[in-house]
Structure formats: structure tokens, C-alpha cells
Amino acid sequence: MSNRTIVLGIAVAAVKEAAGAEPAMPEPAFCRALSRAGAPLGIGVYVFAPDGYEPETGVLHAFRLEGGRWAKRAVPLPDVVYDRCFSSEPGQGIRCRSALAAMAERKPHIPLNGRLPGKLAVYDSLKDDPALSGHLPSSLGFRSAEQLLRLAGAHEGGIVLKPSSGMQGRGIVHIKRGQEGEKVRVNGRTRQNRPFAAEFEAGRPFARWAARFIGRRTYFVQPYLELSGADGKPFDVRALLQKGGLGDWTLSGIAVRSGQAGSLTSNLHGGGAAEPAAAALAAKFGGEESERLLEQIHTISKQTAIRLEGRFGRFAELGLDFGIEPDGKLWLLEANTKPGRSSFRMIGDERAERLSIERPLLYARYLSSRQYTSFAANESVNGRRVNAKFANPLRPFNVQEVHR
Structure with missing residues (x-):
């Protein structure tokens, strides 16, 4: 194996900079730990965001840990990219992928980790x-509010509605029919990860809520499991x-x-x-x-x-x-x-x-x-x-x- 230093770039969605303040980046403790652990292993580590790359010149500005503080520097393009881009705003995921593709055109790099498709596609593969x-809960793609009502009535404990590309428990909802079937109780977490609970009449009121909550996002349905x-x-x-x-x-x-x-x-x-x-x-x-x-x-x-x-x-x-x-x-x-x-x-x-x-x-x-x-x-x-x-x-x- 060569003794040359390997350059590992940690790709993040954004780094917020303010005059006189430490750059604010996602997973700061993890990025620091990787940076400190890399040097003894012959690995130079830095953190970069999509806006740090200039496709016209091929220059990448990234953040290196120097003396315990993050310093912004022009750095060589990475040998290996550790993708830790978490999209919290619209378009961030696309910007991350576009920047990585543009960097790879200038200098090929090795993606450290692959990507999985949506959760329903993962279920289908397993x-x-x-x-x-x-050991896999049965899973169906969301089609309509009527489907949700039918499945919630067919399962004694109700059903769980999950976003196909969700993370951190955001947007997950438990849906259960009332004893008479005329009411529908829902509880879970919003896309902002705030807990909520509500009750609707089965039919149009529930359908209107489902349409607002789901929007254009891809969801799938599983039976509710008692995991408490x-x-x-x-x-x-x-x-x-x-x-x-x-x-x-x-x-x-x-x-x-x-x-x-x-x-x-x-x-x-x-x-x-x-x-x-x-x-x-x-x-x-x-x-x-x-x-x-x-x-x-x-x-x-x-x-x-x-x-x-x-x-x-x-x-x-x-x-x-x-x-x-x-x-x-x-x-x-x-x-x-x-x-x-x-x-x-x-x-x-x-x-x-x-x-x-x-x-x-x-x-x-x-x-x-x-x-x-x-x-x-x-x-x-x-x-x-x-x-x-x-x-x-x-x-x-x-x-x-x-x-x-």
C-alpha cells in the first residue's frame, strides 16, 4: 500500500459562516472526530458543501480542523467522498449530487458509501x-384515502403511514378506526418532527386531511405493530x-x-x-x-x-x-x-x-x-x-x- 496521504472529503448539505464565529456545520462532533482520527491513519480529512466548489476553475474551498478550530482553505479534490448530505431544505439534495458529479468530472473520486432507493423499493428487494x-412488515404503496380507511379497518391495531424517504421519525402517522368505524384517530409526527394527534370523520374530512398531509410525497403503509x-x-x-x-x-x-x-x-x-x-x-x-x-x-x-x-x-x-x-x-x-x-x-x-x-x-x-x-x-x-x-x-x- 502506498504511504501517500489519502484525501477524504466529508460532503455536507451546507456550512453556515458568520464573521468572527465558528462555522456551523451538521454533525460537528462527528466531523471533528473523523478529522482527528484521520491524521494517524494517513488520511487528510476536510468538510465541504456544494457551494464550496467552483466548476469553472475546479477549486474546492473546504473546512479543515487546525488547532482545534475550523479553517476555510482551498483544498485538493478528494480521493474518497463520505456523503453526509442531509437535506433539510428543498433543492439541497440536488445541489449535493450536482456538485459531486461536477467534481468527479474534474477528478474521479471513490464514493465511500452507496445510496439506497426509497423504503418501499428496499422492502421489495428484501x-x-x-x-x-x-421479519419484514408487509408494506404497500399509498394510493388513496379510501385505501387507508380500508386497511385501518382490516387491522385491529390500525396502520402506520410512513414517508418513503423520511428520516428521524418525521412524518410517520398511526391511523386507527374507531369502534363504530365512523371516526378515524391519527397520531404521529409532523414533517417538522412535532407530535400531533387528531380525530376525523371517516370519508371526506379524513380524505381532506390525508391529501394535505401527504401532498406530493411518496408514502407507504404497514400494519401497526405493538413495539412498546x-x-x-x-x-x-x-x-x-x-x-x-x-x-x-x-x-x-x-x-x-x-x-x-x-x-x-x-x-x-x-x-x-x-x-x-x-x-x-x-x-x-x-x-x-x-x-x-x-x-x-x-x-x-x-x-x-x-x-x-x-x-x-x-x-x-x-x-x-x-x-x-x-x-x-x-x-x-x-x-x-x-x-x-x-x-x-x-x-x-x-x-x-x-x-x-x-x-x-x-x-x-x-x-x-x-x-x-x-x-x-x-x-x-x-x-x-x-x-x-x-x-x-x-x-x-x-x-x-x-x-x-
Whole structure:
């Protein structure tokens, strides 16, 4: 492997600058941690936004950590790009993709992580896998308010309406018919992540609300699952699967996230809290059952990564969210290619937090040394090799692997 410094650019949607103030960027603690961890590994790290690139000249202005402070500098174009663009405003996603495409025309770079399509397309790619199908809630694309009323009446617990490209629990709604079927109760979170609850008459009043709430966005429908503990707080399990310096998948950490009592979601951005997975699951299900669940989560995580890479191409990391019903039934709820790490910091899992930062850097170095080139999502379908290796041998899940 070459001893040259690898240049890793962290792409973010925007960096706000003000005279005399520290630049305000998304995920500041994560960006700082990556910058500090990169130098000992021979990786130069900077943070850039789309407006920092000048296509006419090929000059990129980015932010480097110098003496503990962010300094804006003209920098060489990156060898590897770590896409952490989260769109909070219209057009941000397009601007990010356009800037990355223009930079690649000037100098090709390696995307660290791939992208997944909408959640319904991800479900369709997994549902035929025998190892996964029994752990996937049935999902249907939204078609009409009448469809919602019919499905809500067919499921005793009601249904959940989810945005296909949503994140952080935003825009998720639980819809349930009243006992007589004439009323419809809805509760969930707005697109601004504020909790709400309302009741409508079935028919036009509900249809008008659904049209306003959904708008032109793509939504899908799932049966409502009882994913709360005895305390009434919803909870899920976040597993962070990453590749490291050998290019194989490893579970970096796992945590239980609990929401507020009566809330629909357990996302940390919605006011939730995090707990160590082994202790939290043992308290809810007992020691023996919690070990079974953790092994199952590890096995399903591995198979999900293999399946998604076979369908959509190479990935560096996946955040997988699991729900567990009171009887111990495990559900795979979501796969995320831009996972957060804050839950590990909240539970004091220093090892998982460290690995979650180091492994993307090690994988970036691995990719650069192998001179991997990017490929489109459908190239794996056309027969190109997909890098979906796992550590050999892959041991069954061991709690000590994550929480020691």
C-alpha cells in the first residue's frame, strides 16, 4: 500500500459562516472526530458543501480542523467522498449530487458509501429472501384515502403511514378506526418532527386531511405493530454494521432507543433516550431471550447487508433498525446508509463510538489502496462483482464484541 496521504472529503448539505464565529456545520462532533482520527491513519480529512466548489476553475474551498478550530482553505479534490448530505431544505439534495458529479468530472473520486432507493423499493428487494421475509412488515404503496380507511379497518391495531424517504421519525402517522368505524384517530409526527394527534370523520374530512398531509410525497403503509415495553414507551434496536480496513462487514455497536410514553417513534431526534442493548433487552425479555434476540439481530443484519449489496451495489455502513413485539417477535424496520452514532455516546459505549468513527476511515484507506471505482446501483445486476465479504469465520453474536 502506498504511504501517500489519502484525501477524504466529508460532503455536507451546507456550512453556515458568520464573521468572527465558528462555522456551523451538521454533525460537528462527528466531523471533528473523523478529522482527528484521520491524521494517524494517513488520511487528510476536510468538510465541504456544494457551494464550496467552483466548476469553472475546479477549486474546492473546504473546512479543515487546525488547532482545534475550523479553517476555510482551498483544498485538493478528494480521493474518497463520505456523503453526509442531509437535506433539510428543498433543492439541497440536488445541489449535493450536482456538485459531486461536477467534481468527479474534474477528478474521479471513490464514493465511500452507496445510496439506497426509497423504503418501499428496499422492502421489495428484501421480501423474497427466505431468511428475511418473516421479519419484514408487509408494506404497500399509498394510493388513496379510501385505501387507508380500508386497511385501518382490516387491522385491529390500525396502520402506520410512513414517508418513503423520511428520516428521524418525521412524518410517520398511526391511523386507527374507531369502534363504530365512523371516526378515524391519527397520531404521529409532523414533517417538522412535532407530535400531533387528531380525530376525523371517516370519508371526506379524513380524505381532506390525508391529501394535505401527504401532498406530493411518496408514502407507504404497514400494519401497526405493538413495539412498546410494559412502561408504554416505544423502543427499537439500532445495529450499526460497518466495513473496516479489510473490507469485510462487522457489527460496530448496538443500542436500544426508547421514546416517550405514548409516542409513536423512539428516534433520538424525537426526544428519545438510548440504553445499552444487552441490559435493556434483558430487563424487558429476560437474559436467555435477550441473547436469542441479539443473535438473531446479528444474523439478520448480516443477511440484509448481503442482499442489499447484491441488489444495489457496494456499501460502507448500514444502520439497521429493529422492532420487537412483547412476545419476542423481531421485525426489521429500516435500513439507513447515513446512520448516526449519538446513541453510543449517550450510553457511554466508548468502544462502539470509537469503532464507528475509525472504520469508515479504515475502509476509505482500503478502497483507495485497492483503487476501487464507483459503480451504479444496477451494475451488480449486470454481473459485476460486489464487495460483500464478511469476517471469516463469522461468529455468532457475542455481546462482548460490542459492549466490552
